[in-house]
Amino acid sequence: MSNLLLLLVVLLTAVALVCAGWGFGVWLSPRSYNPLKEETYECGVPTRGRSWMQFRAGYYLFALLFLMFDVEAVFLFPWAVIANEMGMAALYTVLFFLVVLTLGLAYAWKKGALEWK
Amino acid sequence: MFDFSVVTTWIDEGLRGIMPASGAIAIECVLIGVLLLAVYAVFALVLILAERKVCAAFQCRLGPNRVGPWGSIQTVADMVKIITKEIISIRHVDSFLHNLAPFLVIIASLLAFSCIPFAKGLQILDFNVGILFMVAASSIGIVGILLAGWSSNNKFSLIGAMRSGAQMISYELSIGLSIMTIVVLSGTMQISELVESQNDLWFIFKGHIPACIAFVVYLIAGTAETNRGPFDLPEAESELTAGYHTEYSGMHFGFYYVAEFVNMFIVAAIATTVFLGGWMPLHIPGLDAFNQAMDYIPSLVWFLAKSVVMVFVIMWFKWTFPRLRIDQLIRLEWKYLLPLNLVNLIVMVLIVALGWHF
Secondary structure, eight states, X not given: OOHHHHHHHHHHHHHHHHHHHHHXXXXXXXXXXXGGGGXXXXXXXXXXXXXXXXXXXXXXXXXXXXXXXXXHHHHHHHHHHHHHHHTHHHHHHHHHHHHHHHHHHHHHHHTTTTSOO | OOOTHXXXXXXXXXXXXXXXXXXXXXXXXXXXXXXXXXXXXXXXXXXXXXXXXXXXXXXXXXXXXXXXXXXXXXXXXXXXXXXXXXXXXXXXXXXXXXXXXXXXXXXXXXXXHTTOOOBTTBOSOOOTTHHHHHHHXXXXXXXXXXXXXXXXXXXXXXXXXXXXXXXXXXHHHHHHHHHHHHHXXXXXXXXXXXXXXXXXXXXXXXXXXXXXXXXXXXXXXXXXXXXXXXXXXXGOHHHHTTGGGTTOOHHHHHHHHHHHHHHHHHHHHHXXXXXXXXXXXXXXXXXXXXXXXXXXXXXXXXXXXXXHHHHHHHHHHHHHSOOOOHHHHHHIIIIIIHHHHHHHHHHHHHHHHHTOOO
């Protein structure tokens, strides 16, 4: 069987697993209504305000850095497959690319982007 | 080595003999789905029990020992209990995203799980970009976790999800780069070929120093990727109650629980496949009698034994090291593991180009 068909089978299996577990849960579990039960979980006191609010920018900074390096990883994978056959040429061709990237990392490091403030 | 594709072709031919090809394919699809579900569930149950037993042993306790012999069906009882618990719907949640999140987490986990080569020919998905697909598929789980935290409308969940996102995307890099180090050595990304090419020697021995460094980096990053062990700050109980799944209850929570444990096995299985030879027995060039003796042990046993050791190591981490702070976690990845990995990659290319590997 082709791999794509198998991929579809696995995807459907995953969806079926969640649906089945959820369905059984809803079917077998008791249900009772209580206004307190519907409240957002907090340590015994009512929550103040919504939680869809501003939060620290540090997370975005790391998301951006991640994007840069992850795209780099995707570019490097095809190179890694043939690096074995290319020999020393593989090193020369990719060294420039890696040096530029490392400069980027060094710049981010120097600017303090890698510190958790 | 026994090739499991003999069994699958036998079933395929048998089915094609008694019905048209489309019917045979349909039945095989259902068979694969059912088998996958069964294996997935069994792994989850066994791993949860193993975790509790190992944890108990580390803390000089007995662990579960009442339900069944040595507590062996404790987790089955737990699963029955969790299914019969009410799924509470909270008033202020974004209900569409709240319900979508478990699907993504399970899809990611199951996709990666179906790529694992349990034995020769015993593997569902075998793409030519296999190992990249496996890493990519398992990272869909991050989206599920972020959605779960965001949609819960709870500050604990939000902080937990954001920490989890930052942690998982950071350590994703180390996973990718350490696997790439081995891809440079092997010259292939297809998982079955990756295992086959370790016929003479496992990659961790073949690539000696850089492979060992990549292995250690992979283990650290893999542990962080599963939100476990010293890296469990997304769900740090003492600070965040339960992190991103605070608002989930009943079986809805059960999905996260199951996926977390199977993800631990997936990390162990990737470590086994990429570094420790997968289902390939221990072969040492030159010792033919030894190699033949090793071949008598079935490949499934080899694979499971190696992954169980890796799972034990990951559990060992959890019960040995104290939890990291988030700044330590970020520093470890971006200032130590990532530069180390880049240098390690260059060293590996040098070694491969100069032929200094075994």
